Amino acid sequence: MKSINRRSAALIGCALLLAAWLALNAITSSVRSPLRVDLTEGSLYTLSPGTRALLRSLDEPVHIDFYYSADAAKDIPVLRNHAIRVEEFLDELARESQGRVEVRVIDPLPYSEAEDAANAAGIAPIQADGSGRQLMLGMLISGATDRREGIPYLNPADEAYLEYDISRAIVNVSRATRARVALITSLPMDSSFDPRGQRMAPPWQVLAQLRSLFEVEVVAPDAQKLPDRFDALVIAHPKGLNEQLLRAIDGYAVGGGNILLFLDPYCESDAQAAGAMGFGAGGGASDLGALPGAWGIVWKAGEVVADRTYAQRVRARSNEGLATIDYVAWLLLTKDAILKDDPAYGALANLVMLSAGSLSSVEGSALEVTPLIVSSTDTMMIDGSKLGAFADPAALLREFKPSNQRHLLAARFTGPVKSAFASEGVQAAASAQAKPATIVAVADADMLRNEAWTQEERLGSLSLGWRPFADNASLLINAVEQLCGDTALLSLRARGSSQRPFDVVRELQRVAEERYRAREQELTTRIAESQARINDLQKQKSPDQRLVLTDEQQSQLVALQEELGEARKELRQVQFSLRKEVEALGHTLMLLNVVAWPLLVACLAVGWGLRRTHFKRGIAR
Secondary structure, three states: OHHHHHHHHHHHHHHHHHHHHHHHHHHHHHOOOOOOOOOOOOOOOOOOHHHHHHHHOOOOOEEEEEEEOOOOOOOOHHHHHHHHHHHHHHHHHHHHHOOOEEEEEEOOOOOOHHHHHHHHOOOOOEEOOOOOOEEOEEEEEEOOOOOEEEEOOOOHHHHHHHHHHHHHHHHHHHOOOOOEEEEEEOOOOOOEEEOOOOEEEOOOHHHHHHHHHOEEEEEOOOOOOOOOOOOEEEEEOOOOOOHHHHHHHHHHHHOOOEEEEEOOOOEOOOHHHHHHHOOOOOOEOOOOOOHHHHHOEEOOOOEEEEEOOOEEEEEEEEOOEEEEEEEEEEEEEOHHHEOOOOHHHHOOOOEEEEOOOOEEEOOOOOOEEEEEEEOOOOEEEEEHHHOHHHOOHHHHHHOOOOOOOOOEEEEEEEEOOOOOOOOHHHHHHHHHHOOOEEEEEEOOOHHHOHHHHEEEEEEOOEEEEEEEOOOHHHHHHHHHHHHHOOOHHHHOOOOOOOOOOOHHHHHHHHHHHHHHHHHHHHHHHHHHHHHHHHHHHHHOOOHHHOOOOOHHHHHHHHHHHHHHHHHHHHHHHHHHHHHHHHHHHHHHHHHHHHHHHHHHHHHHHHHHHHHHHHHHHHHHO
16 A cells, blocks of 8 residues: 555656646746756857847847748758757847847748849859759848848858857948958059059959958058058058058057058068069068067067978979979968867968968067967978078978977967057056057968969950969958957857767778778789789780780789789778678667667666665665
């Protein structure tokens, strides 16, 4: 009887717990700020403090139209799951904004008004599969000032930067006008007369792209002051700046300015040093006077970072004649060298830097340094005088002695800076009132030139446009966009991904692929050797007997064919072993998920129940 009562009490208790859980969910979902807990790895569903601050600062409402072809993507798990992730993020955005952000999810069915609206917003359909099926997965953000910004395709591969991309678009559309950028440079970036071609040269592509997104005002090096109003200052290879302009730049930095600074230790694009020699014949170093050192930034003119890991392959003369050689002064930097968790830089795939320098901060400086682009450890510092038109890549490679030291090629310096022109007494008073500045310094300016990152495609005299092969322009645009945006954008970082890759399976595939490639290479070498032996035997015969195989050649061919058959069998066995290992891993995971873990939980529950029963019997006695 007591056993029945205990069982009834347990059932009643479970029912009460379930009812309490349902009641708690109903209560929390009905209140204005429901209780919600994000237990995902990396807090995927929790907005960053920067995004929250941005939403609170909105004066006018922002509308977001999320175009998603749900029916077309229903059997494509990657796109379907990513769309769910985007929709959940937008819901969180709208909830946190308290009415400042309005979200609509629109399914642009074929031949519907929604499809026409999506096309008008620049959201082009993508191919869903090889059958010609198309779908849309894009977004249109619009503000109260009729400014609009579209994201044509929300790529699942860029999920880590979803929060930054949407926050950046919200900042842009909430402005009444385009952001203003002041540009100071001694490089011929703007339209100028080309003495070699005796014609007007068009602006560099980086400047053309900058002007397409921002209001750009070019400030001459001999100007007396900066413009009255601008959001960010870009300084690219400064030279010959007068003292009044240097003082204005210094005052802007001390007052908490946003600066993108390209300092080059050996600028191969320097028109003043290059003269008529053109690209690669320059060599003038940037000169910003005492400003960088006073601000807390260290760099040295004439000292160039040479890096064997990221060295570009170039055609150059050597002792053996014309050859392809690693040019350690010209770097092709991959994603491993670029900061991954900053959305403005983490999305960059590769960068080209030509004779770049090294950056650091003054010892004891209060500046916070964030590395953006870092060299490998296989580096050494070389003198810029060894570069330019008469550089010898082969000699640089022969003389290379690694220092096993990484160098900062680009970094962000944040914090209050000291003036280069104030006396000690004035400096102390000014330091108390100084506002934190944000200075993004890049130790190369040659990377902005067209030849460094893009190539013009032409058909005769007709230009077909420009095809970039590196992300140099994206580095400039993203950095300026981040500096011009709300200060909240600077605090945003790349988020984790909701996609969970099968790392163990990928490692198995990688190992099997290495075994396969190694065996394939060995086979190819042995085939080439056998073919060479047959060719040697063929050359030993008289011309009238070349078409007749000797007994030795026939035996060579038979052996070669047998070797080919055995090798192909071995390669098939490698692939078969890979599939068996993957299947075995899948079976193990299935047993763990379906049998082992439930059984373990059940055993723990039974053990806990027996322990409680034993404890109660001990008390009863």
